Amino acid sequence: MELLEAIRTRRAIRKFKTDPVPPELIEKLLEAARWAPSSVxxxxxxxxxxxxPETKKRISRAFMLGPFLNQAPLAIAVAVxxxxxxxxxxxxxxxxxxIWLAAHDLGLGACWVNPIIEFGVxxxxxxxVTKRLVSVLAIGYPDEAPVHTRKKLADFVYFEKHGNKKGPIAFKE
Ligand SMILES: Cc1cc2nc3c(=O)[nH]c(=O)nc-3n(C[C@H](O)[C@H](O)[C@H](O)COP(=O)(O)O)c2cc1C
Incomplete structure (x- = not known):
């Protein structure tokens, strides 16, 4: 998949098929993360x-954010x-x-689950305690195709100074 297309079409997937994610795809997800930029x-x-399944169930409960994490065949916790x-x-x-983008590229779907009750998870x-839990991603083969919209560029892009909408690009209102 072309990169810009992948960025545009990636969605938060919260319904998954029961098929497991093969280890070679899990490795590709982790490999994508390995090449992410980081400070210095x-x-x-x-x-x-x-x-x-038992660990996923326990995390899902600790998050109190509904069952979709529990139903995902795979979760990846990102700690820093x-x-x-x-x-x-x-x-x-x-x-x-x-990881989220790579999942989409590989025909998988994912959704970020915010670790609100970080210490429990x-x-x-x-x-x-020396690590911060930033995200848990629920991952699997998508069983839904949600459609989402975005605000228009004209709503939030300014030129040279905040508030100035006049610039080299005339965004559609
Ligand atoms: C930092 C962050 C935290 C998020 N936390 C949750 C979450 O806890 N539960 C959830 O269902 N979705 C969560 N999401 C997914 C967003 O709701 C989703 O990305 C957003 O609605 C836009 O939809 P899209 O990703 O399909 O375009 C999170 C996304 C981000 C970037």
Whole structure:
């Protein structure tokens, strides 16, 4: 898939087929994350690949965000070492987005699940306190094709100064 097309057509997938994600595809997802940029190339991330149904059920409960994580055949937790990065959220988020985009490119679907009750999930996964849990991605073969819209560029792009809409590109209103 062409990159710009992948960026445009990636969606948050919350309904999955029961088919497992093959190990070679899991490796490709992790490989995409490995090549994500990070602040001063510190590569502060660690990933936990979760396929055990009991663990997924427990995390799903700890999140209190509904059953879709539980129903995904695969979850990948993205943790960042607080001691290695001064940009923990940014470094972790870029890696998570790389996984999300790669999943789409490979015919999989994914959705970011925000670790609101971070300490609860970290305890279940055995993540030490020195690591920050940035994201858990629910991943599997999509069983839905949601359509989403975006605001228009004209709504949020300015030129040279905040508020100035006059520039070299005349966005459609
Ligand atoms: C930082 C972040 C946190 C998110 N947290 C959740 C979440 O906890 N639960 C959920 O169902 N979706 C979550 N999402 C998915 C968004 O709801 C989704 O990306 C957004 O509605 C736009 O839809 P699209 O990704 O299909 O274009 C999150 C996305 C991001 C980027």
């Amino acid at each position: 190339n510190c590569q502060p991330w660690e990933f936990i690949v979760i396929t055990d 070492d607080r001691l290695k990065s001064t940009c923990q959220v940014q470094d972790g988020s870029i890696a998570a987005y790389a 970290k305890r279940i996964l055995g993540i030490p």
